[in-house]
Structure formats: structure tokens, C-alpha cells
Amino acid sequence: MASIVEDMCEGELMGTTVGRVVSVDRGYPLVLTDEGEQRAQHTIELVKNTDIRAVVGDLVELECPLGQDTPLITAIKERRNVLSRRVLVESRSEGSGKYNEQILAANIDLVFVVVALSRQRIDLNYLERQLVMAHQSGARVVIVLTKSDAAPHLEGDLAAVKSIADECPVIVTSTVSKTGLVEIVELVVEGQIGVLLGRSGVGKSTLINELLGAPLLQTGTVRDKDHAGRHTTVARKLIYLPNGGALIDAPGLRSLGLYDAADGLAATFPEIASRAQDCRFRDCTHSGEAGCAVAVATMQGLIDNRRLDSYRNLAAEVFA
Ligand SMILES: Nc1nc2c(ncn2[C@@H]2O[C@H](COP(=O)(O)OP(=O)(O)OP(=O)(O)O)[C@@H](O)[C@H]2O)c(=O)[nH]1
Ligand SMILES: [Zn+2]
Structure with a gap:
């Protein structure tokens, strides 16, 4: 060097x-x-x-x-796009904190939203938070379900994911049975950059190592009790694959605060965003206001109650 x-x-x-x-x-x-x-x-x-x-x-x-x-x-150079989150910054002068944007990666073509399959069912609310952040970047969003070799509810989990994100490609992977690896490489063609976004321990580093055919990134063991990872990866790193594409390993981010993510929210909840345009009030929170078109659609069974709760929770953060 x-x-x-x-x-x-x-x-x-x-x-x-x-x-x-x-x-x-x-x-x-x-x-x-x-x-x-x-x-x-x-x-x-x-x-x-x-x-x-x-x-x-x-x-x-x-x-x-x-x-x-x-x-x-x-x-x-001017950034084509960014993947960012909201972080609390301590302000010494004011003695309190304020929220800032933290840019995790720039100029990305794909965001792989990575979720591990396990004995526990997929946390759809958390997946939706990841999807809002991913869609906000403007990059193409792909869902990756890892550890299919240890997935007793594979069919049910897959159906649940498709029911909330039917427009997103879903790739099921296992580094044990070597499933889905080619599909990922085929998406990250030469000159493209993909980011892996997922909780600690979902298998991001293991996946990249497998695609490289070499143990470049340190991987960790998952605590058995709660399946939480140990945050083995310390820094975000861009790694070139043999085909000339690149992947960024974003280590298990403990918090995924949403920063300026109105577009990502609308892209993640299209059935709510489209009906919200017919609400009487432009700033309707769909929490019992008069003339709420989202409430009507929910009563008609056109919007799922869990989805609406999840949307409201994320919207409260985005529009805070
Ligand atoms: N059964 C099974 N285990 C896997 C698979 N992929 C990864 N693991 C295991 O999951 C654990 C965590 O994997 P990592 O690759 O370190 O997870 P990570 O997402 O990079 O975690 P951070 O770096 O902390 O963000 C390791 O013990 C891996 O061996 C898989 O396909 N199947
Ligand atoms: Zn409304």
C-alpha cells in the first residue's frame, strides 16, 4: 500500500x-x-x-x-441516490439530542432487504420498516429470505412476505444447501452496487463470503435463545464480486429510524397511499378523522388491520 x-x-x-x-x-x-x-x-x-x-x-x-x-x-461527485436512516445526535450545547440523517451508502442500484427464516415467524412490521427505508433510496428493492435449510415454515413465511410485497422479487437462500446464490449474483451485474440491509445475524456476511468463494468477512454465531446476532461486522464495506458487481455489507444496524421517508412509505403501502388521497383532510392520520377514505376501505375489508397499524406507526415517525 x-x-x-x-x-x-x-x-x-x-x-x-x-x-x-x-x-x-x-x-x-x-x-x-x-x-x-x-x-x-x-x-x-x-x-x-x-x-x-x-x-x-x-x-x-x-x-x-x-x-x-x-x-x-x-x-x-454528486450522488445518484442514498440509503439513509435517522439517528439521534447528542447536542452538547443544548443538552438534548436532535435527529439527523445518516447516509449508509450512496449510488446504489439494489437494496437487498435480508430477513432470516427460522422457527419464529417473520416479523412483518419490521420487514415493512426495512422496506420503507429501502424504497426511499429509489433503488430496486429485492427481499432475501436466508437460512432456508433451517426453516420449518418456509411456505407460510413466503406467502406472508408475498402478501405484503407482491411487487418485490423474493429470493430464498441458504449458504448450507447453496440455494438462491446464483439468483443474487445475476441481479448484481457488472458495474452495479447492491446493499444488504438486515438485522445482525441474518447471514449477510456469510452470504457475501459464499458469493466470493472466500471467507473475506468475519461471521458470527447467533445466540440460541433469541436468535439475535452478535454484531460481528463492524464497518460497512463494499466488496467486488468476481463478475464485477459489488455488494455492500451494512452490519446489523441496531435501529432503523426513518428519515424523510414519505415516498418509501407510499411505495411500501400502496393500498393505503392510494386511498389516502381521498381522505377529507390532506394530513389525515387515518386514526378516526371524519371523511377518512382509508377507514372506509379498512371497514370494507380492503385494507388489512395489521397493515394499517404498521403504516400508522411508521407514518407517525416519518411525519413527526
Ligand atoms: N443454517 C444456516 N445458518 C446460516 C446461514 N447463513 C448464515 N448462517 C449462520 O448465521 C450466523 C450469522 O451469520 P452472519 O453472516 O455473521 O450474519 P450477519 O447478518 O452478517 O451479522 P452482522 O455482521 O452482525 O450484521 C452464523 O453463525 C452463520 O453461520 C444459512 O444459510 N443457514
Ligand atoms: Zn384518512
């Missing part, structure tokens, strides 16, 4: 190179260029007075001034 940096720094100021951010390690983006991966840092001008920082998936311009070991990121 040192020799790459030395080569780049040879002579006067080298020209600008463009690279892809493949991970961010303690604030330092790791950037892939034709010369390999290099640890880089933002120029002061770029980050002064802004929260803007390079994230995984970003295309950045790099320069390496004479006498400087670490290449400098002088610009972040």
Missing part, C-alpha cells in the same frame, strides 16, 4: 484521480482507484462548516500533493 501512495506522490502535484469509497475507517475513507485501495482524507475546504463526508459507494476526486502521504479527497 505504501508503494502505491509513494508512486502517486512522485513528482509534482499529480493529476486528479477518481475513485470509489469502499469503506470508512474512523473517519478515513478507503478509496479504490486503478492503483488499488488507498486510505484518504478529506481536504479541510471540503468539510469546513458542513456535515458532508464521503460514504461507502461515493465517487470521489483524489489528489496527492507533494510531501503528503495520504491522498486528499477534493470533491465528492
Whole structure:
């Protein structure tokens, strides 16, 4: 790695190179260029007075001034789209917190919403939260149901998932029986970037390792009692597959707060969003207001009660 940096720094100021951010390690983006991966840092001008920082998936311009070991990121190319969540930021001055957007990845073509099959039935409310976030990115959304080798309710779970997201492709996988792996690779064609979004322990890293044919990512064991993972992956990392496509492993995010996700909400609940247009009040929350078209449709059995509750719960967060 040192020799790459030395080569780049040879002579006067080298020209600008463009690279892809493949991970961010303690604030330092790791950037892939034709010369390999290099640890880089933002120029002061770029980050002064802004929260803007390079994230995984970003295309950045790099320069390496004479006498400087670490290449400098002088610009972040305009992002095609982002996958983001809402995080609570402690504010020292005000003594309280405020919500901010945290961009998890940029310039993505696919979001794989990953859910593990198990003895327990799928948590549809949580799946809907993941779908809102995924749809909000504007990327193509694919649901991946992992661990089919240990799935006593496969048929029922699959039917439940299809009943709430019939427009989304669903891929059932197992790294034990090698099921569904080809289907995933076929979606992430050369030049495309997919993100794996799922709870800790659902098998994201194992899946990527299997697709690579090499144990690049550390994987964890799942606690038997509650099937929760141990958050083995520490940083988001973009990994190139042999076919030239790339996958970003987003480690088990403990919270999936929704940030500015009205479009994602409408895309996840089309049967509610379409009827909400006929509600008397534009800001109707469908919680008993007069002239609520969603309530009428629910009474007619056209909207499922659980779906409406889930929608209201997520909408309260989105429109807070
Ligand atoms: N039976 C079975 N177990 C699997 C499968 N895929 C992964 N596992 C197991 O599930 C556990 C968690 O897998 P990981 O790949 O570490 O999960 P992860 O989603 O990357 O977790 P984080 O990195 O914490 O977000 C490991 O013990 C894997 O061996 C599968 O297809 N079948
Ligand atoms: Zn209404």
C-alpha cells in the first residue's frame, strides 16, 4: 500500500484521480482507484462548516500533493441516490439530542432487504420498516429470505412476505444447501452496487463470503435463545464480486429510524397511499378523522388491520 501512495506522490502535484469509497475507517475513507485501495482524507475546504463526508459507494476526486502521504479527497461527485436512516445526535450545547440523517451508502442500484427464516415467524412490521427505508433510496428493492435449510415454515413465511410485497422479487437462500446464490449474483451485474440491509445475524456476511468463494468477512454465531446476532461486522464495506458487481455489507444496524421517508412509505403501502388521497383532510392520520377514505376501505375489508397499524406507526415517525 505504501508503494502505491509513494508512486502517486512522485513528482509534482499529480493529476486528479477518481475513485470509489469502499469503506470508512474512523473517519478515513478507503478509496479504490486503478492503483488499488488507498486510505484518504478529506481536504479541510471540503468539510469546513458542513456535515458532508464521503460514504461507502461515493465517487470521489483524489489528489496527492507533494510531501503528503495520504491522498486528499477534493470533491465528492454528486450522488445518484442514498440509503439513509435517522439517528439521534447528542447536542452538547443544548443538552438534548436532535435527529439527523445518516447516509449508509450512496449510488446504489439494489437494496437487498435480508430477513432470516427460522422457527419464529417473520416479523412483518419490521420487514415493512426495512422496506420503507429501502424504497426511499429509489433503488430496486429485492427481499432475501436466508437460512432456508433451517426453516420449518418456509411456505407460510413466503406467502406472508408475498402478501405484503407482491411487487418485490423474493429470493430464498441458504449458504448450507447453496440455494438462491446464483439468483443474487445475476441481479448484481457488472458495474452495479447492491446493499444488504438486515438485522445482525441474518447471514449477510456469510452470504457475501459464499458469493466470493472466500471467507473475506468475519461471521458470527447467533445466540440460541433469541436468535439475535452478535454484531460481528463492524464497518460497512463494499466488496467486488468476481463478475464485477459489488455488494455492500451494512452490519446489523441496531435501529432503523426513518428519515424523510414519505415516498418509501407510499411505495411500501400502496393500498393505503392510494386511498389516502381521498381522505377529507390532506394530513389525515387515518386514526378516526371524519371523511377518512382509508377507514372506509379498512371497514370494507380492503385494507388489512395489521397493515394499517404498521403504516400508522411508521407514518407517525416519518411525519413527526
Ligand atoms: N443454517 C444456516 N445458518 C446460516 C446461514 N447463513 C448464515 N448462517 C449462520 O448465521 C450466523 C450469522 O451469520 P452472519 O453472516 O455473521 O450474519 P450477519 O447478518 O452478517 O451479522 P452482522 O455482521 O452482525 O450484521 C452464523 O453463525 C452463520 O453461520 C444459512 O444459510 N443457514
Ligand atoms: Zn384518512
